Amino acid sequence: MISDKKKPLHLIIRYNPIFNGKDTLKEHIELDKQIGAVWWGKFGVGVAPKIVEQIKLQLEEKVTTYAYLSTKSNIGHKARIVGITGGGARTLYPTPEALSTPQYYRKDNCTLWVKLAGIKETTNKDIENLFLYNGYGKPDLSGMKGIIYVRN
Secondary structure: OOOOOOOOOEEEEEOOOEEOOEEHHHHHHHHHHHHOOEEEEEOOOOOOHHHHHHHHHHHHOOOOOEEEEEEOOEEEEEEEEEEEEEOOOOOOEOOOOHHHOOHHHOOOOEOEEEEEEEEEEOOHHHHHOOEEOOOOOOOOOOOOOOEEEEEO
């Protein structure tokens, strides 16, 4: 159980704005609007299984958990995480639900799949309130890894 003293874990996920010739964000937003949620796959180095388990526990306990979506040095959007699967340094997984995944990469395997709902633009307040999960500093997006763990 997550204690009151422990802040929820959130993710900043870096993504390519164009992938397989498609506008990554636009494709995800359209599917989110059509069916209410969309799976977002992460390529490259994955996350530790304990991170996936912590987020699953937060979701079971109805703790609002976010994924912040970033390109280069801009965190432009966020969404509630409503599902997560995967974990491991380079273990690859197929999408959990093909119809909830944009068609342009439904058949790809990813190291992590995060189901997002309500993708929307971030505000200055959203960004100002983000801190590194296991530290006191702000996330450094220059040269950012594919995923950063944060709290707000």
